[in-house]
Amino acid sequence: MEDFLLWHYDGKSATRRSVVPQTRDGGFVLADPESDWIGDPVAWSDLVVIRQQRGHSAYGHRDRPGWRIGFTGDAPPEFAALLPKNEHYGKWVDKIGLWPAVGTFATLAVVAIFVLFQSPQWLAPLVPQSWENNLGDAMIGDFGNRYCRTPESAAALQALVREIDPKGEARQVEIANIPMVNAITLPGGHILLFDGLVQAADSPDELAGVLGHELGHVRHRDSMAGLLRQIGVGLFLGGFGGEAGNTLSNLVTLSYGRKAEAAADGVAIERLEAADISPKATADFFAKLARKEGSNARVMSFLSSHPVSDDRRRRFETSVVAGRAYRSALTNEQWQAVRNACRDDPNVASPIRWVS
Amino acid sequence: MQDEDQVGRDGFAFEGNWREYAPIAFTNLLLTIVTLGIYRFWATTRSRRYFWENTRFIDDHLEWTGKGFELFLGFVMALVLIGGPVLFLNFGVQALILHGHPLFAMLTALFAFLLLFYMVGLARFRAVRYRLGRTWWHGIRGGSEDSGLRYGVSYVWKTFVGSFLLGLLVPWSMMSLWNERWNAMSFGPHRFEAAGDYRNVFKRFLLFYLFPILVLIGSFVFGAVMVAMQSGAPQGEAPDPDSLVSQLAFVGMAIGIYAALGLIALAYYAKFFREAVDELSLADLNFHFYARTKDWVMLILVDILLVIGTLGIGAIFLDYRHWKFFITNLGATGSIDTDALTQSTTSLARHGEGLLDALDVGAF
Ligand SMILES: [Zn+2]
Numbered sequence: 001m002e003d004f005l006l007w008h009y010d011g012k013s014a015t016r017r018s019v020v021p022q023t024r025d026g027g028f029v030l031a032d033p034e035s036d037w038i039g040d041p042v043a044w045s046d047l048v049v050i051r052q053q054r055g056h057s058a059y060g061h062r063d064r065p066g067w068r069i070g071f072t073g074d075a076p077p078e079f080a081a082l083l084p085k086n087e088h089y090g091k092w093v094d095k096i097g098l099w100p101a102v103g104t105f106a107t108l109a110v111v112a113i114f115v116l117f118q119s120p121q122w123l124a125p126l127v128p129q130s131w132e133n134n135l136g137d138a139m140i141g142d143f144g145n146r147y148c149r150t151p152e153s154a155a156a157l158q159a160l161v162r163e164i165d166p167k168g169e170a171r172q173v174e175i176a177n178i179p180m181v182n183a184i185t186l187p188g189g190h191i192l193l194f195d196g197l198v199q200a201a202d203s204p205d206e207l208a209g210v211l212g213h214e215l216g217h218v219r220h221r222d223s224m225a226g227l228l229r230q231i232g233v234g235l236f237l238g239g240f241g242g243e244a245g246n247t248l249s250n251l252v253t254l255s256y257g258r259k260a261e262a263a264a265d266g267v268a269i270e271r272l273e274a275a276d277i278s279p280k281a282t283a284d285f286f287a288k289l290a291r292k293e294g295s296n297a298r299v300m301s302f303l304s305s306h307p308v309s310d311d312r313r314r315r316f317e318t319s320v321v322a323g324r325a326y327r328s329a330l331t332n333e334q335w336q337a338v339r340n341a342c343r344d345d346p347n348v349a350s351p352i353r354w355v356s
Numbered sequence: 357m358q359d360e361d362q363v364g365r366d367g368f369a370f371e372g373n374w375r376e377y378a379p380i381a382f383t384n385l386l387l388t389i390v391t392l393g394i395y396r397f398w399a400t401t402r403s404r405r406y407f408w409e410n411t412r413f414i415d416d417h418l419e420w421t422g423k424g425f426e427l428f429l430g431f432v433m434a435l436v437l438i439g440g441p442v443l444f445l446n447f448g449v450q451a452l453i454l455h456g457h458p459l460f461a462m463l464t465a466l467f468a469f470l471l472l473f474y475m476v477g478l479a480r481f482r483a484v485r486y487r488l489g490r491t492w493w494h495g496i497r498g499g500s501e502d503s504g505l506r507y508g509v510s511y512v513w514k515t516f517v518g519s520f521l522l523g524l525l526v527p528w529s530m531m532s533l534w535n536e537r538w539n540a541m542s543f544g545p546h547r548f549e550a551a552g553d554y555r556n557v558f559k560r561f562l563l564f565y566l567f568p569i570l571v572l573i574g575s576f577v578f579g580a581v582m583v584a585m586q587s588g589a590p591q592g593e594a595p596d597p598d599s600l601v602s603q604l605a606f607v608g609m610a611i612g613i614y615a616a617l618g619l620i621a622l623a624y625y626a627k628f629f630r631e632a633v634d635e636l637s638l639a640d641l642n643f644h645f646y647a648r649t650k651d652w653v654m655l656i657l658v659d660i661l662l663v664i665g666t667l668g669i670g671a672i673f674l675d676y677r678h679w680k681f682f683i684t685n686l687g688a689t690g691s692i693d694t695d696a697l698t699q700s701t702t703s704l705a706r707h708g709e710g711l712l713d714a715l716d717v718g719a720f
Contacts (some may be wrong), residue, residue, distance in 0.1 A: 009494050009495030009496075010495065011495045011496075011699060012698060012699050013496070013694065013695055013696075013697060013698045013699070014493070014494035014495065014496045014544065014692075014694035014695070014697035014698075015494075015694050015695050016415075016416075016494065016694065050419055050421075051409045051417070051419065053409060053410075056417075058419070060421075065497070065699070066492065066495035066496055066497065066699055067495065068495045089383065089387065089398070089402070090395075090398045090402075090424055093387065098383065101387070102386060102387065102390050105387065105390040105391045105395075106390040108391075109390055109391065109392050112392065113392075138447075138451050139447060139450065139451050140451075141451060141455035142455065144453065144455075231443065
């Protein structure tokens with residue numbers, strides 16, 4: 001190996017040396033054949049690959065920054081056998097090979113996506129209710145003074161809430177001055193019935209059905225799950241700017257998924273049943289919205305977060321007990337007070353449109 | 357001893373070829389997809405290793421010693437450091453609006469915006485520093501003693517001042533930031549010296565102000581053509597604004613405006629980059645950049661054709677093309693004393709350009 005010429009940088013200056021390696025126990029030293037320069041001993045295990053390409057090879061030293069040896073062509077076999085191997089795709093991929101790695105990663109990716117979309121449902125119940133309440137209250141405040149309240153409407157709404165939610169699971173139920181046909185549940189048990197929905201309803205029984213449905217979302221903590229999902233997806237996509245910026249307004253149009261909606265419908269039917277209110281009106285309400293679909297942009301808001309399927313309508317319809325004498329959810333005076341709440345409240349802020 | 361064909365201008369040469377790079381590019385794409393994007397840090401590292409080791413300066417090649425893991429770590433750190441506060445501020449601003457404090461919300465949003473802007477400046481600085489620190493030649497690397505914290509402040513106020521007077525100060529702002537950034541960088545024991553003069557690129561920048569006039573002339577011609585076409589139509593037939601011809605003309609004009617603006621931007625940037633690099637030196641080495649506007653236009657045009665013609669797959673070769681363009685147009689004159697080129701004493705960052713990656717801005 002005495003004629004195996006290497007180039008060498010010592011990492012202290014850019015001076016290039018021509019050297020030959022002299023093997024020592026477990027390593028070698030570099031010596032300049034034309035002067036008496038001799039380098040520090042190097043162990044084979046300290047070498048790292050810098051470059052192995054088209055006949056050019058270069059190696060570095062684990063602990064000496066800038067220390068390099070290199071050569072063109074092939075090293076003598078006894079030298080080559082002890083040199084470290086090049087890294088191709090990265091340590092882990094090299095260890096198991098490209099295609100097994102692709103397979104493993106793809107499987108993991110599918111699992112990760114599944115967990116990402118499912119975990120909010122698992123995690124939401126683990127968030128202490130008091131945290132959710134604090135977060136929801138901080139987010140919403142007085143909703144920019146957009147709650148419609150007259151003494152009469154407040155009393156009427158309270159009467160409705162007492163029927164549908166006697167245990168007080170929802171912490172707040174309000175009519176919001178927003179001309180969209182929608183209702184939302186926000187973290188912390190806040191249910192907002194939009195004025196657009198109140199105006200679109202033909203009877204208080206329809207409103208009772210929607211309230212029961214939103215109560216289902218409160219009970220199942222769907223809005224907390226929705227919030228977690230948004231944060232998760234936002235972080236996953238790595239974009240802080242676009243997605244997270246609209247968190248709250250996205251909640252308005254957010255669908256919690258078919259299962260959550262069906263579960264909320266179940267709660268609605270149960271509450272209507274307990275309150276002795278006919279689910280027929282809610283079924284009719286769905287049918288009415290479905291007919292209006294496409295013709296009315298304001299209706300679209302509700303439809304995008306609550307896809308009205310025939311199944312959903314039929315479920316309410318079949319839960320009607322024939323021959324049973326249902327009562328009306330509100331008296332006519334109460335119903336009128338609710339309908340006129342936004343018109344008659346002198347202090348409410350002007351309507352907003354969140355989703356254009 | 358050197359293959360003359362391979363020697364670029366004044367010492368720099370790129371010796372790679374795309375066929376050799378293709379396996380790297382394709383496996384990078386594949387692994388990035390199946391890891392939902394996480395592999396891209398290792399992909400970047402593999403690509404750079406290839407670019408650097410196929411870049412020769414005088415008698416030896418560059419080396420890239422960056423690691424995928426440190427890029428990943430930097431990204432995660434940036435995510436926590438920026439993502440947390442941004443998320444918090446987002447909710448804060450929304451809560452303030454809903455609670456009826458729009459002024460306070462605006463101030464908070466402004467503060468958040470300034471902070472983010474500062475981060476972008478900081479990120480640009482740190483990216484150059486990181487790249488120099490991982491670039492080796494003859495066993496010597498670059499770096500910077502500067503943390504870039506002050507550069508971030510400069511970035512905010514100089515960009516702000518640059519927008520004064522209808523943007524007339526933009527060339528000054530850009531050049532002075534370039535100089536400030538590079539004057540803080542070093543290779544081995546030597547500091548870079550950047551002395552680009554914005555006055556030399558100012559005339560080119562004025563092209564931007566020619567643009568509205570061009571648009572005016574364009575719309576005049578457009579209008580005249582439309583009128584001529586309508587008068588050529590048979591009598592009694594109402595002119596149809598939705599006709600295919602007028603729609604095509606409209607699309608054509610939109611593309612024309614876009615292309616003209618792009619062309620002006622390229623012409624300015626070509627001049628800016630030439631001036632900036634031409635005034636950059638390191639000890640007795642003076643750097644040069646030779647690409648003129650038409651070279652930049654060709655680069656971008658072929659980029660576009662490549663991406664469109666391959667339905668997007670060609671995008672994996674863009675980094676390769678840009679590096680090759682950069683190196684083949686880069687030159688250095690003067691001399692370098694390898695004995696005096698001793699090791700850099702700057703400290704090395706343990707994490708990569710994560711901030712830059714997270715904010716998604718370019719380094720140069
Ligand atoms: Zn729902």
